[in-house]
Amino acid sequence: MRFFTLHERPARPGGDPEVLAVASGFRWWAAVVPPLWLLWHRLWLGFALYMLFSIVLGIALAIGDIADPAATAIGLAVSFLIGAGAADYRRWTLQRRGWRFGGVLRASDAAEAEALYIRNRGAGLTAAPPVAVTPSSPQAFPPAVLPRGGSSDAFPRLL
Structure with a gap:
């Protein structure tokens, strides 16, 4: 089971609002083939920035005469970062396009998450009652006053 963020288009x-579930976690397709993943999800700004970054990186590696193993390592690191941040970039783009954040659900797949959200839409899915946290004892840490003798038994001197 995975966590999904639910987004609702006004x-x-x-008509009824459209609901979209975006899974959390690493995106393997975004890491392996970033341009295709960006185009598939219609993330045009991300695609343009990726292409610009790739061109600038290629020119910098050529001018700097970087060895092929180092260039491969840099490319793999960039791909890893794209795969790690792909879901967050998709959520940001949805918000920028006017989609409203609906909540977070745990489900086995996106279709189940969307169905659960639609079924429980009026049940206050996103609103949770505030939890009051009270300390178990009023004692502050570290103690404000050291014990007699100017040293603390909790931190004895080693010398």
Whole structure:
């Protein structure tokens, strides 16, 4: 089971709002083939920035006369970072396009998460009651006053 964030597009006149579930975690396809993943999810700004970054990185590696193993390591690191941040970039893009954050659910796949969200939409899925946290004892740590003798038994001197 995975965690999904649910996003809701505002309803058009005479229609129901559209719901989209975005899974948390690493995106293997975004790491392996970033341009195709970005185009598939219609992340045009991300695609343009990726292409610009790839061109600049290629020129910098050529000008700097970087050895092939180091260039491969840099490319793998960039791919790893893209795969790690792909879901967050998709959420940011949805928010920028006007989609409203609906909540977080745990489900086995996106279709189940969307169905659970639609079924429980009016049940206050995102609103959780605040939890009051009270300390078990009023004692502050570390103690404000050292014990007599100017040394603390909790931290004895080693010399």
